[in-house]
Amino acid sequence: MLLTKASEYALLSLIYISRQNKSQDVDHMSSELNIPKSFLAKILQTLAKDGLLISFKGAKGGFTLAKSPKEYTLKEIINSVEKKEISVFDCSGGICPNNKEENCFLMPVLVKLQNKVDDFLESITLASIIEDNGKK
Missing domain, CATH: 1.10.287 (Helix Hairpins)
Structure with missing residues (x-):
């Protein structure tokens, strides 16, 4: 199985979020990581749905990690985004x-x-x- 851009973007997003001190919104992350906003939003929602991220709604909404970076494996991240x-x-x-x-x-x-x-x-x-x- 070839890994898709979704896996690459999920990894880049999780790395980015893990290095911040507060929740990160899709607009800012899209700009910083040069990832299409709608595609990034879909990836982040998938990760949140699978319990890898916590999402916050509202004006100060965004995403944070659901657990410590040492608790995420590459396999679980890829399986979440690829859906298989x-x-x-x-x-x-x-x-x-x-x-x-x-x-x-x-x-x-x-x-x-x-x-x-x-x-x-x-x-x-x-x-x-x-x-x-x-x-x-």
Whole structure:
């Protein structure tokens, strides 16, 4: 699965919000991050709906983190915005789309690859991205 601009923008937004001392509004963030306002608003609402952000309505409204940056994993952020589990290949979840699991020599390797990708994405936190640019 290719990660979309939504994932990139979600990460940039969460990094930006985490570095501020107060809630951030969509207008300001859109301008600062050079992200189309309507697209950013949709991303932030999705993150809020999934409990990754807290949204405040009104003139002084905006968004803040729902938890500490060290509690966010790259995997949960991407899954929230993409609205599906990250999958390297169609069959890397252990289910063959052609129902030929018993005759497939490749699927066990792809499942192992998927597990490694999942573990890696779970090991990267928002805090680690901010602190050391995600270096592992």
